[in-house]
Amino acid sequence: MQNNADRRAFLKLSAGVAGAAAATALATGHVSAARGANDKLVVGLIGCGGRGVHDAGLFKNSPAVEVAYVADVDEERRRKAAAELGVPSERTVDDLRRILDERAVDAVIVATPDHWHSPASILACEAGKHVYVEKPISHNIREGRLLVEASARNRALVQHGTQNRSTSMMIDAVKLLRDGAIGTVLVAKCWNVQRRGSIGRGQDGDPPAGLDYSNWVGPATMIPYRSNRVHNRWTWWYHFGTGDMGNDGVHDIDYTRWGLGVDTHPAKVVAVGGKFQFDDDMQFPDTQQVTFEYPGDGTVGHRRILIYEQRLWSHNYPYNVDSGAEFYGTRGQMFLSRRGKIQVRDDNNKPVDVAVKPEAQNDVAHVANFCAAVRGEGKVNADALTGHLSTSLCHLGNIATRLGRSLTFDPQSEHVVGDAEADALVRREYRDHWGTPKGA
Secondary structure: OHHHHHHHHHHHHOOOOOOHHHHHHHHHOOOOOOOOOOOOEEEEEEOOOHHHHHHHHHHHOOOOEEEEEEEOOEHHHHHHHHHHHOOOHHHEEOOHHHHHOOOOOOEEEEOOOHHHHHHHHHHHHHOOOEEEEOOOOOOOHHHHHHHHHHHHHHOOOEEEOOHHHHOHHHHHHHHHHHOOEOEOEEEEEEEEEOEOOOOOOOOEEOOOOOEOHHHHHOOEOOOOEEHHHOOOOHHHOOOOOOHHHHHOHHHHHHHHHHHHOOOOOOOEEEEEEEOOOOOOOOOOOOEEEEEEEEOOOOOOOOOEEEEEEEEOEOOOOHHHOOEEEEEEEOOEEEEEEOOOEEEEEEOOOOEEOOOOOOOOOOHHHHHHHHHHHHOOOOOOOOOHHHHHHHHHHHHHHHHHHHHOOOEEEEOOOOEEOOOHHHHHOOOOOEOOOOOOOOOO
């Protein structure tokens, strides 16, 4: 029942995606056919903020790729993005559905605020488009699962914006871990330590001219406009964002989970933290310590622990790097950072030389991997399920921190066990934003 109810909620979003291409896709599950290496890929950008324009620029500079459309509910942002990307005015739109209606479009980049990531991506999958969606893949655990299902149901590729999955150093380092370079990895710890600014305290008011605030809120229930709730500030609000654990920490959580070798959800979550530094409107914590336990089959040697640390008011971080992870094995330790650093020590804490070339997070390679996969040349490195499993750690960590208590989670049903208040935060309410299509 829950699955049908959630799916109906998302189908409500798709009312008006009624052009010939989208209607056919919804009925048949059609997705754009794989292209040859020399065939042009036509891409649309949904969300014209800084990250969206950055991603679209990488696509634009890729061989045989055309960024042909841009969509944003902010008039100034979409105009500037179109000018920078060379998109003509007739393909600069205020409604993402106009891009999804275009049969010529093979793929879309979803770089909206977090609360639109899964809904826009699900709509794209249903309309027969492949999706490159920025992190985090979802605003909550339930809609992340719905995106995994939409990707599979429509045979639409989804690449999550955790670019370290396509970074050679990370690929080689994880292979070392798999090959037993430090023995059996039982525990891993990652951190996100940096100095953020305050978002201050705002007042509810009217949105500025040129911003369609109703469509910006979109599928979320409506709350009043406030200047520090929108551009570059939505990250910090429960209604729209996922805090810095989902905004930036998800990168480190993802490659830490990858290196730890766990491919399911954890069963236990323990967290402490809150707002230790910023006295402002920010709802998410500036300080967190979260521990996840993966029981495996419960036997000795199969259990794992992943630890996440966050401090958003400091420049004092391990190894002189703001973002990193340590892997603790039965025969040594590895330090790894997406800033392009790696160190390995043996069981006696002595340095070990490894044949891994340092490389910072490689966004170009991630886009190239996605384009190759769309053309039928291999698989995406960070598919919808990969993104869902890593992003769900952010959601679980935030829920446990917010409620101030430990959680028991069922990895199969994706529900919090024995805690109705926490389980309610696994999903959210959606408003009937675009009306309900027939049969929904």
